[in-house]
Amino acid sequence: MSQGNSCVSIGRAQARACTVREALDRVGGKWSIGILVAAAKGPVRFTELERQVEGISRRMLTLTLRNLERDGLLHRRVHPTVPPKVEYTATPMALELYESLVALTDWAERHRGAISEARAAYDREHAGQ
Amino acid sequence: MSQGNSCVSIGRAQARACTVREALDRVGGKWSIGILVAAAKGPVRFTELERQVEGISRRMLTLTLRNLERDGLLHRRVHPTVPPKVEYTATPMALELYESLVALTDWAERHRGAISEARAAYDREHAGQ
DNA sequence: CCGGATCCTAAGGGATACTG
DNA sequence: CAGTATCCCTTAGGATCCGG
Numbered sequence: 001m002s003q004g005n006s007c008v009s010i011g012r013a014q015a016r017a018c019t020v021r022e023a024l025d026r027v028g029g030k031w032s033i034g035i036l037v038a039a040a041k042g043p044v045r046f047t048e049l050e051r052q053v054e055g056i057s058r059r060m061l062t063l064t065l066r067n068l069e070r071d072g073l074l075h076r077r078v079h080p081t082v083p084p085k086v087e088y089t090a091t092p093m094a095l096e097l098y099e100s101l102v103a104l105t106d107w108a109e110r111h112r113g114a115i116s117e118a119r120a121a122y123d124r125e126h127a128g129q
Numbered sequence: 130m131s132q133g134n135s136c137v138s139i140g141r142a143q144a145r146a147c148t149v150r151e152a153l154d155r156v157g158g159k160w161s162i163g164i165l166v167a168a169a170k171g172p173v174r175f176t177e178l179e180r181q182v183e184g185i186s187r188r189m190l191t192l193t194l195r196n197l198e199r200d201g202l203l204h205r206r207v208h209p210t211v212p213p214k215v216e217y218t219a220t221p222m223a224l225e226l227y228e229s230l231v232a233l234t235d236w237a238e239r240h241r242g243a244i245s246e247a248r249a250a251y252d253r254e255h256a257g258q
Numbered sequence: 259c260c261g262g263a264t265c266c267t268a269a270g271g272g273a274t275a276c277t278g
Numbered sequence: 279c280a281g282t283a284t285c286c287c288t289t290a291g292g293a294t295c296c297g298g
Contacts, residue, residue: 017166020230021159025293026244028157030150030271034265037146046280057272072240074166083176083279091160093240101149107229109140111201115155118201118208125131126173159291173261186292191261212259213298 026071027097031056031064036094039074043087073097142154155200156226160185160193165223168203172216 007018025032033054038044044052050061065088068074073094079085090098136147156162163182167173173181179190194217197203202223208214219227 013166014163014183016146016234019234020162020238022241023233024153024162028153029209033149034146034152037142050280052162054143057274058281059283060271061272063271065142070248070251071244072251076232078280081279084281086280093243096240097236098234103229103232104152105148107226107234108148111225114222115200116159119199122199122201174277187261188293189291192291207260213261215260 023100025098026073027101028069029064029067030126032068032103034100035061035064035068035088036090039088039090040095040098043077043089046086049088050100062117068094131178152226153227154204155197155232158193158196160189161197162230164190164197164217165202165219165227166218168217169224170229172206172218175217177213179215197223 007015007022027036031053035049035117036045038049038052046065048060049065050056050058056064065074065076069088071078073091075088075089075091077089079087136144136151156165160182164178164187166184167178167181175190175194179185181192185193191231194203194205198205198217204218204220206216206218206243208216
């Protein structure tokens, strides 16, 4: 639905925010990251993904794979054998994306404690209503 | 719903993915980034945000502000005047987060073209069904 | 000016059963 | 093995109106 270049005609720092969302939209789903991580270390088969990405349903696995493939983040290779064999591989673009997420990982680890404290404090504060 | 430390008991590289989602969950909403960007440059009032963050509804502005405040990313200061004046400011933690997103912004800009080409190619390929 | 309360729609996502 | 197809529920989010 949201195209890539809807970041024009804003004119402010909000254009920056829009560019960020551009990236987040491709990785924002519940399962995208888990799949990308699993596919980053080489070709992975459908069933392998189903096991490695804990809790994912067959349906969501298929859907997320299709989206990632469509965005050029995964490459899908079908081996015309019986039984069928399909391998998914992260593209260079996807690997770059994953490395860009390292900064985010660091941030999350550094502030994990502060965040839950902030939440606890907020909830305490707003307990009586 | 999702607590902060649900990343244990996985044991694989998937724990990494889980940490990434930890960060994304706090910024994954449709409006969070836009609000943070606007609040990054100093105190902003409610109505200012309503104008700067284009397209946001009153309801979502309030909700997102509350969530960001609860996570310790925004500070809310109420001036007991008439009419009321409320200022929102990004906390240092939020500023760090924003800087961590720069890598993501760069990625989005670098691959913007490649992504839309990949989409076009995929859609062309899968046109006949 | 800064919201809260209510109602409603749409999108995300889970469970399950079926198929080439 | 690698998916489709269906059904259903839950959540995000928009529209609108009311209140301190």
